[in-house]
Amino acid sequence: DAGVTQSPTHLIKTRGQQVTLRCSPKSGHDTVSWYQQALGQGPQFIFQYYEEEERQRGNFPDRFSGHQFPNYSSELNVNALLLGDSALYLCASSPGLAGGYNEQFFGPGTRLTVL
Amino acid sequence: AQSVTQPDIHITVSEGASLELRCNYSYGATPYLFWYVQSPGQGLQLLLKYFSGDTLVQGIKGFEAEFKRSQSSFNLRKPSVHWSDAAEYFCAVAPNGGATNKLIFGTGTLLAVQP
Numbered sequence: 001d002a003g004v005t006q007s008p009t010h011l012i013k014t015r016g017q018q019v020t021l022r023c024s025p026k027s028g029h030d031t032v033s034w035y036q037q038a039l040g041q042g043p044q045f046i047f048q049y050y051e052e053e054e055r056q057r058g059n060f061p062d063r064f065s066g067h068q069f070p071n072y073s074s075e076l077n078v079n080a081l082l083l084g085d086s087a088l089y090l091c092a093s094s095p096g097l098a099g100g101y102n103e104q105f106f107g108p109g110t111r112l113t114v115l
Numbered sequence: 116a117q118s119v120t121q122p123d124i125h126i127t128v129s130e131g132a133s134l135e136l137r138c139n140y141s142y143g144a145t146p147y148l149f150w151y152v153q154s155p156g157q158g159l160q161l162l163l164k165y166f167s168g169d170t171l172v173q174g175i176k177g178f179e180a181e182f183k184r185s186q187s188s189f190n191l192r193k194p195s196v197h198w199s200d201a202a203e204y205f206c207a208v209a210p211n212g213g214a215t216n217k218l219i220f221g222t223g224t225l226l227a228v229q230p
Contacts, residue, residue, distance in 0.1 A: 004158065008185075022209070031173030033216040042119075042205050056215050065218055090158065104216055106158035 002027075004093050004107035008068075011078060021076040022112045025093030031073045032074040033104065035090040045092055049074050078112075086114045110111050117142045117210045120219035128196050129229045136191040136224050138206030148189040149218065150180055154202045164206075165189065177201070201210035201228045 005024045013019050025032050031050045035043035045058035047071055049068035063079045072093075088111050092104040116139045128134050140146055147166050151159040151200045163174025172180040180191045189206060207218040 015146060031216060036217075040222070042207075043218070044220050045217045045219070048216045055216055059216065071142070092216065094158075103161050103164075106160070108158045 003090055004029075004105050006089075006091050006107040006110050009108070010111045010112060010113075012115065014115050015081055016067060017081050017114075019042070019112060021078075021089050021091075021112070023076070023091030023093075023107060024071050025074070025091075026105045029093035029095050030072050031096055032068060032072065033073070033093050033094075034076045035092065035106075036060070036089040036110070037090055037101060037109070038084075039087070049051045051102065056109045057101045081114045082115050086112060088112075117146075117208055117219050119206050119208050119219055119221035121204075121206055121224050122197065124222070125227065126226045127227040127229060130198050133189075133196050134193045134196045134226070136202070136204050136206075136226070138189045138191065138221060139187050140206075140208050142208055142210070143185065146189075148180075148182065149207040149209070150174065150178070150189075150191045151203045151205045151207060151220075152176075153223075162191070175209045177183060181211065194216065196226075196228055198228045201226055 007022045033048040034046040047057040048055050052068045057059045064086040065077045068074045088109040090109045091107045094102045120139045146229040149164045162178045163172045165172045165182045202221045205223045206221045
């Protein structure tokens with residue numbers, strides 16, 4: 001079992017560009033959540049996908065959007081990049097919505113740098 | 116609003132010494148509490164969690180945590196630290212009674228281990 005995988009590992013973009021990050025959940029998991037971890041901070045919840053729908057959203061602007069595919073993999077899209085979007089983006093998967101009950105498994109993250 | 120505070124940004128301990136990492140939470144109802152560890156280049160790994168019942172929770176890698184409602188605390192402990200424990204540790208709370216995957220993280224404590 002490969003666990004949660006994310007691609008790419010690192011990414012450099014310039015302000016105003018758009019970026020797409022990808023996540024494959026752990027085998028058997030159908031729920032994917034995305035977190036943003038700025039340098040020196042704890043992860044912050046962006047949103048969660050289940051059954052190809054966004055189920056809950058944190059305090060992030062509409063520039064952040066996502067998608068979940070029928071095979072449960074997910075994408076995070078960020079439009080009109082700002083310098084403050086530079087962070088480690090973490091994907092987490094779990095079996096079902098109740099991640100508070102079911103352990104969430106985190107991927108190694110994608111390091112996004114916005115210049 | 117729910118929040119998690121980790122008062123110690125950095126802690127250095129000697130190998131073989133005991134360890135306690137502090138975590139205070141703000142949450143109205145019975146909290147669902149977690150401790151995660153993050154090593155460089157790795158995703159977050161769950162050490163232990165508390166939902167209810169016995170207030171002393173055992174986790175992986177020899178860690179334990181004690182839930183103290185009167186102090187709103189969930190401190191992580193280990194009786195003897197190994198060099199491989201050097202990492203960043205995050206305390207988290209699941210709002211909504213754990214019914215979703217959203218976790219609220221503290222800012223983390225970076226642990227250094229001296230030989």
